[in-house]
Amino acid sequence: MFFENINWSYVLILPVIGGTMGGALVLVWWERRLLGFLQDRLGPNRVGWFGILQSLADAIKLVTKDDWVPPFGDRILFILAPIIVAGAMLMAYAVLPLGPGLIIADSNIAILWILAMSSLAVYGVLLAGLASNNKYSLLGGLRSAAQMVTYEVFMGLSLLGVVMLTGSFSLKDVVHAQEDMWFCIPQCVGLVIFLIAGLAESHRLPFDLPEAEHELTAGFHTEYSGMKFALIMAAEYLSLILISALIVVLFFGGWLGPQFLPSALLSGVLWYGFKVLIVINFFILLRAAIPRPRYDQLMSLGWKILLPLSLINVLITGAILLGT
Amino acid sequence: MATIHIDGTAYEAKAGENLLEAILSHHLDLPYFCWHPSMGSIGACRQCAIITYADETDTRGRLGMACMTSVTDGMRISVQAPLAKNFRSTVIEWLMENHPHDCPVCEEGGECHLQDMTVMTGHSMRRYRGTKRTWQNQNLGPFIGHEMNRCITCYRCVRFYDEYAGGSDLAAFGSRGRMYFGRFEDGALESEFAGNLVEVCPTGVFTDKPFAQSYSRKWDLQSAPSVCVGCAVGCNVFPAERYGELKRITNRYHGEVNGYFLCDRGRFGSHFVNHEKRIRHAGVRTRDGEYEFGDMKNAIKVASTALSKGAIGIGSPRASFENNFALRELVGAENFCAGIYDTELEIVNTALDVMSKKGIVVPTLKQVEEADAILVLGEDIANTSSRLALSVRQAVRTKSFAMATDANIPTWQDAGVRGHAQSEKSALFIATPAATRLDGIATQTASGSISELVSIGSAICRRIEKATPNSDDFAELVADSLRSARAPLIVTGSSLESVELVQAAANICRALQDQNQTSSFLFVPAEVNTIGVALLGGRMSLSSALQKMSEGHSAIVLENDLYFRAPATSVDQALESNNVVVLDTLENRTVEQASVVLPAATYAEQTGSFVNYESRAQRFYQVFQPRDEISPAWTWLSRLAEAFGTESSWDSYASVLEQCAERTFSQLKNIAPSSDYRIDTTSRIPRQTHRYSGRTAMNAQVNIHEPKAKVDPDTPFSYSMEGQNPGDQNGATIPYVWSPGWNSNQSVFKFQQEVAGELVGGDPGLRLIEPNGAPLEYFDLGTSEVSRKDGVFEVIPLHFVFGSDEMSNKSWPIQARAPAPFVLLCEQDADALEVKAKMGVRIDGESESVEIRIDTRLPSGVVGIPRGLVEFPPNGTGRVQLSVDPDFVARSSGDAEVIAKG
Amino acid sequence: MLSQIKTLWTVFVHLFKRNETVQYPEEMPYQAPRYRGRIILTRDPDGEERCVACNLCAVACPVDCIALQKTEKEEDGRWYPEFFRINFSRCIMCGLCEEACPTYAIQLTPDFELCEFDRNNMVYEKEHLLIEGTGKYPDYSFWQVAGKTIAGKDKGEAQKENSPEDVRSLLP
C-alpha cells in the first residue's frame, strides 16, 4: 500500500541535495580557477588534483571554525537567516528538472515555485542583514529587499513569454516545447531580461549590491563566519546553478541537444550539464569583467528599462500567439 | 679689545691675540694641525691659511697663516675666500700623498682630526697616482700604539712630549719628506704623559693601545662627565663604555684643573673596572671560610646584625663623599673613622687648617702654571700627582713669557719665545729625599732625610724673615727667590708621612705673609677623596678603630683595603673578629676576611662627588649601569639601614645628596646642576652620541625586544641618544665633546668661551673651604737629632706613578708598566753593604727579596721603599734592617729606570 | 551594451594568455643580481675574513640592527669582528651597510627567504653570516690596499707602497 503511494522521484531528494551541494563546492573552486585564468593567474591549484579539493579544505575550515554570533544582534534570527537562505534555495531545486525524467517534483507551477523560493531566499538575506544589527548589514539587507522587489517583478514578466509559448508553468513542458526551436531565439529579449534579473537575484558581481564588498564591506553577511557563512556561500552558488539551469531549461532547450545532431550522441543529462556549465562560465566571465553599477542606477535600469521591455516582450509574444 | 672683520662680519677680539685662536674663539671653523692651544703656534702645517686684506678697498688680499698672525684692530680677513680654501685643500692633498688607506682599521677613525680637516677642506679627489713612502713602526710599550705611516709631520708629538712634558725619548728624525717620529729603539715611552700623544696627534700615529684591544668607535661609546680617581688632583675625565665594559678614558677639559692633559695613571689606570676579580654578588662567609653568593637578602640580614652591636664605620679616601657620608650617618659620627691612618689624618687636618687661614692662596693648576718661583718641599709630585708636575713644568717657563713680552714677541709664538729665552727659567727649588723627574728643570735641589727636610724648611723660613747677604746656601737662594717673586708657590704633601714637613711649609707661607708677599700653599694629599673624607670629620682614628675591632667590635668597611693603610699585624687582629662587613669593588686581603661582602660600584658606575687637593668638590656621573648585584655603596648602606630599622635610608642619589649637603657642605648641591636640569628647558643630556649604533642588535641574542632606556632620576642625563649636548650647558654636564664637522677631541673649542679658556657653561666644581679664617700662626718645630746605626735604615716612603696607587695597580696596562719591587739606596750605603744596582736585598721580616736601585740624591742612612710595590709600612716602626740576598735574580719589570730618573 | 560586450571580450581573451604566476617555491622567481635580500659576510680572495670590524655598516644602518665588536687574532695584525650580529627582524634591506662597507665584506644577496615563526631566530651571528666565497666582488682585497702590516704582508708591500725607509739613515 504504502510503497505504491510513494512517488519514486523523492528518492532523488538526497542525491539532489548532495549533488547540488557538492556541485556548489566544485563550483566555488571552478569559479576561482576560471577567474584566475581570466586574470592571467592560476587560481587555487595546491589542494588535490589541480586544486580541486580547495573548496573542501575551505569548507572544513569554515565548518570547524568557532561558531560566533554577534552579541549585539538578534541571536535567533541571525541563526535562522542562513538556514532560510540555503533552505529556500534547495527547495527551488525540487522542481528543477535535471534531465529527462529526472525531477523530484514535476510541478505544474514549477516556475512560480522557483520564483517564490528565490523570493524567500531574499527574505533570508533581509533577515540576515537585520539580525546582524550592523549598519553595513542593514544597508545590504535593505538593498537586497529593494533589489528583490524590483527584479522579481520583471523576472516573472520576462518568463511570461516562455510560459505563453509553452502554455504551462511546468518546466518539463517548457523543455518539451523547445524541441523545434530553443526559446532563446523567439524570446531573446526575455532571455536578456531574465539573465539580468537572474544576476540581480543571485547577487553576483555586477549586481552584487547587497554585499558590494567595496562599499558595504560584505553587506548583509558582514557579521557571518564559520558554518553560517558557509551556508550563505553555498546558497549563493546554489542560486547561481539554479539560475543557470533555469536559463538552460527555459531558453536553451534543457537537456535537448541541437536538432541537427543525432540525439543519441550525448545523453540528455550530459547535454544539460554541458549547457548549464556554459551559462555558469558566462556568469563567471561577467563577474570578472563588468563593473558594478550604483544601487540607484540598478533600480532605474530595472524600473525604467527592463520593466517596460519585458512588458513589451509579453505584449508582442502574446500578440504573435494570438495572431497565429 | 679689537674689532676684526671675518668674511664681512665684525667680531670682537683681543689685540695681539693669535688670529687663529680669535677665529676659533668665535666658534668659527678653520682647519689647523700644528697649532695647539697649550703649545702655541709654529706655523708648520700651512693649514690655517686665510686671506688678509689691507683695507676695505683691497679685494685681492694676501694669503697668510692665521696661526702666525696677530690680531690688530680693524683687520679684515677672509676664511671663505676661494684662494684660501684652495690653498688649504692643496695642503691636505700633499699630506694625503703618503697617507695609508687605513681608516677602517685605524683606532682614530671617526674621531680623527685629519679626517675632519680633509672633509672640511673638501679635498675628496686623489690626483696623485704615485707610490707611498712607508716606515716601520716601533713598539712603544703597553700604552701607546705606533703607526708611523699615518704621520702628517705636524710635530705636535715631539713638541708636546719633549718641550711641554719634558720627555727625552721621543724625537723627530730626518729631514724634508723623510721625517720619523719615534724612539731611538723599541721600548716603552718613559714619560708618564705619553698617553696624551693619543689626543695630541691629529691622526692615528699614536693610539691608545689598551683601548685598541677591545675597540669601539667614538660614536658607539656611552660616556658621562667624571673625575679621575688616580690621585688628588681631580682631573676631569670622560670614561667611556660599551657592552658593559669600560673602554677608555679621555681628557675632559677643565680650564682651571687639568686643561687638555692627563697623566698615564689617569688614562690607563681605570681598567680595574673590568677586572676579573670584581666582586659581583653579595656574599656571606660560611663557617668553613667559603663565601656563599647569590642570596642578597640573607647577606643584608647578616650584615645588619653588625649594626645592632654598634658598628664602627671605616670610610675611605677613595670612596665618594656621599658614600662616606652615608656610612657616617649610619654608624654615627662618633663611630665613624675616615679610613686613613692616624699620621696621615693628622697631616691632612693640619694642611686643611692652613688652607683655611686668612691670606692663604690655594692655587688651581692653571694658577700653578703662572707661578714664577716654586718650592717643592718633600713631595715627589711627579709621582704622587703627576698632572701637578706637568703644570710645574709650565711654570718654569713663566720667565720666558715675560722676556718675550719685553722683546715684543707674541707669547703664542712658540719658537720665538723658546728661542729668545734660551735656557732661562723661572725659579724651581726641590727639596726631596731622592731624585725626582723635575730635577732637570730645577734651579737647585736639596736632599735629606725627612727631619733634614724639615730643617731646610725652617731654614728657608728664617732666611725669608732675615736675609743673609750673598750666601749661596740652598735655603738662602729659595728665600731670596720667593721673596722677590711675583707669584711664589710652596708645594708640599703627605707622602713622606711627616706632619712637621707640612708645618714647615706653612711656616714659609707665614713668613712670606710677613713680607707682604702672596703665600700660595699647595698641599698634595694622597688620594682622590682624602680631603673629602677628612672634611667629613671622623672622630675615631683608624688605630683605635682597629683596636676596638680586635676587641670584638663589629665594623663596616667602605671601599678600603685596610692592609694598604695600617700595619698588617694590627689589621690581622682587627679582622679576626667575625663581624666585619666589607663593601668593595675588587677582591683584596680585607675582603678575604670579611664576614659579609657587598659588591660596590666603581666611580664609573655611580654618581657622586670627590674633593680634590684644593678642596674643590667635583661631581662625577654614572657612565653605565653595573651588571649583577653591583650597586653604589650608599644603596647597600641604605638597605642595611632599612634592614636594621634606622631612619636614615635613601631611595635615590638625589636624596643622599640632599641630606649630605644639608648636614655637611651646602655647596655640594651647587657643584653640578640638579637632576631636573634640562637643555633649553626641554631636553636631557645624552650619554650616547646621536649616532650610537646597534641599538636593536646589541642585546638581541638575549632579548629580541629592545628594553626601555632606563630613566635616570638622579641626573640630567639620559641613558640613550635622546637629548642635546649643545656645548653651552653647565660645564659639569658635558658627557662628551663633539660638534658637527669636529669629530675629534679638537671640538672642545666649541665648548669653551675662548680657546683654552673657561667652558661656556663655566668650569665645574666648587671649593668647600675658602681661606678666610684666623690668621696663620707659626708652627713650633723642635729639632730632632737623627741617630744612625749600621745596617739599620730610616724608611723613606717613595711613590711611583705606576704602582703606588691601590686601584690603578689593578689596571692591566698599569701593571704592565709597574716596576718590579725594589728599594732605593744611596751609593755610599750600597758600597757599605757591598751591593750594586740590580742586586738583591732582603728587608727583615719580609719573605721576598727585592732589587736594589741606587739614587744619586738619597742621603746616607735611609732606604727608599716604594708603596704599593713593596708591602708598606714593612713593620710600622719606620726603621728596617737590610740583609744582602746573594741568590737574588732580578725580575723583569714594566719599567725600571723611571723612578730614579732626574 | 556594446561597451559591455567589448569589455567582456577584452577580458575573455585573457583566457588564452600565458599566466603570470610563478609557482614558488617549486619555481623560483628570477632575482636580479642586485636584489637586496639576506645579508652575508664574505671572504678575501685569500680566504680570510674580509670584515675588519670598522663599524661603518653598523653606524650606517638606519635601524641600528647591526652590532659587532672588534678584536685581533694572535699577532697577524688583522682586525676581525669578535662577534657580528644582525637582527634581521629589524633589518629593512636598504643596502646602506653594503654601500658603507669599505672592504666589500658585507653584501646583500638575492635570497629573500627570511621567514621565521620565532623572532629570536631572526638574530644572525657571525657563523650564520660568514660564507666561504668572495660574493659579488671576487678580486678586491682590502688588506692589499691598506697600509697596516699583517701576517704575510709587511710594510711597503701593499699596493702602491714603497719599501720602508731606513730609519737609521735619518738625521737625528
Next chain:
Amino acid sequence: MNAEAATVNPPTLDTPDIVRELSNRFGDDCQYQETVDGIPNVWINRDQVAEVLEFLKNDAENRYELMFDLSAIDERHRKFRADQPTSDFTVFYHLMSLSSDQDVRIKVPLRDEDSTLQSVESIYPVANWYEREAYDMFGIQFEGHPNLRRILTPPLWEGHPLRKEHPARATEMDPFSLPDEVQDAQQEALRFIPEEWGMSRSTKHTDFMFLNLGPNHPSVHGVFRIALQLDGEVIVQAVPDIGYHHRGQEKMAERQSWHTYIPYTDRIDYLGGVMNNFPYVLNVEQMAGIEVPPRAQVIRVMVSEMFRIASHLLFYGTFAQDVGQMSPVFYMFADRERLFSIVEAITGGRMHPSWFRIGGVCDDLPDGWYEMVTDFCDYMPARLDHYDTMALQNKILKNRTVGIGAYNTAEGLDWGITGPSLRATGHQWDLRKNRPYSSYDQFDFEIPTANNGDCYDRCVVRVEEIRQSLRIIRQCADNMPTGPYKADHPLTTPPAKERTMQDIETLIHHFLNVSWGPVIPPSESATLVEATKGWTSFYSISDGGTMAYRSRVRTPSFPALQQIPFISNGFMVADLIAIIASIDFVMADVDR
C-alpha cells in the same frame, strides 16, 4: 656667537617685489629672510596673519591662490638663526601664486608661553587640517579654528611629538601595552559625536544614520576612517579621520643623519618608491650646493617615471576595482611586476629602493638595462589601449564616475589639490614643465589635462600620464648621457665607491659621511617635485649639523582627503567609494 652684522635684513631694492609690497602695506614689521631655495621669507607679527594672508590671496599684485603648506618649527634648540626674529616656535605658510609662478613663505614668530595665533581656515580652507596638524604636533593654538583637535595622534596622546622635548624613540617610553581600561578610554575618545562636528542627529522628517567607514574597510586604501552622516544612502556630511598610519616621518628626520634618512623617505608614498627620495635629495643638494651630473639626473628621471607608471597603474587598477570591475587590477599588477623587475635590476629593491643619494644615485645602471627599458616601452602602449577598451570606455564605469566628485580649478586650489587631480580640472600646470628640475626641461612630453574635474577625468589624466611617462622613459633610454652617476662634491654621500676602495681621500669622505653624516651648512630649503599623486615637497632646515633640524614633508594626499566632504556631500555611499578611488592617495602619504 656675537656676529653683530648678521641681523635681520631690512627690505632693500633687490629684495623681491612681494616683500616690498608687503612692507609697503603692513609697515616695517615685515622682515625679510633669504633662503637657498629662493623663496622669499617674510616674517610678520602674529596679529597680522589673517590680514596678510587675506591680502595675499585676494588683493596682492600676484594672487597667491594656493596655500601649499602650513606647519611650524620648534626653534628652541636652533643655533644658526641670527638673520631671523627670535622665537620659540615659528609657524610658516608656504603660499604659491601659480598664475605668476611665485612663492612666498610667511613666517610668524611665537613664544612658548603664548603660542597662539589667528586661524586662516576661512581664507584658505586647506588650512583647516594643517592648523590641526600644527596644533597636534607642536601645541600651537589657532584662534577661531572651528575644530582644533588632534588629527594625527590619538586623542589621548600625551605631548606634542614634534616639540623637541618629545622623544623620538619608542624605547624612551614604556613598552606598549593596552590594558582594558586604557583601550576603553581610547575607544571612547574616538567615539563619533555628531554634535562636536556641528551636525544634528535628526531633522523634522529624517533620523540620520551615522556610518563609520573604516579605518578597516576594503575601499579606503589603508587605514582611513570617514564618519558618514547618511540620509538613506545619501551622504549628508562626511568627516574624514586620519592618523592611523602616522609614523612620525618628520620626527625621524630629526634623528637620522642626512644620509640614513633616505630609506625612510621611501616609505612616505610607498607606491612612489624613488619619487620620495627625489624631493629629499634635491633638498639636501640645494643646501649643500651640489651639482648633480647629467647622467645621474637622467637616471633619476627615468626611474622616477617608472614609479609614476607603477603608481598610476595601481591607481588605475584599484579605481576599476573600486567601481566593481574585478580583472583590470590583475593585468595592471602584472604590468607593474614587469616594471618592478626593471626596478629590481637597476636598484636592487622593489617598492622601497632607497636608491637616490645625496649627489647622485646609488649605483650605475646595470648591464642590459637598455633592452629591459625599451622592451617595456614597446610593450606597454598596447596594454594601455587594451585597458581603455576594457575599463575606461565601459559605460557602467562611466556612469559611476562621470560627474561624480567634481570640482573646478579654483576649488581645487582652495583645497590645496595639486598634480594630476588639479590638472583634471583643466589647469595645465606641471612642475616638470613649469619649474623643471633634474633636466626635465630636456624632455619632450605633454601635460595631459581634462575639463570636468570629476572622478572619471582624474583617471583619464593619469592614464594619459602613463603614456607621457613612457615617452620620457624612452627618451631617457635613447639619450642616456655618459659620465659619472654621482657628483664629485665632497658632500656627496657616499662618494663614488670605486674611488673609496682605492683612494684615501675618498675613503675619508666616505667614512665620515656614512658614519657621523655629511655636515650640511646652516640653511633652509624647500624643494617640490611632481610626484605620482601631486606635489611632494621637503622643507628642510639644517642647523649646520649632520641631521636635519627640522624636515617638513608636505604630501599631496593629505589635503586631498580633507577635500572629501566638500566633493562628496549629497552623493551616495557608492559614489564616495568612486571618489576615494579617484583621489589616488595612500595613507602613508597622508599621515607620514
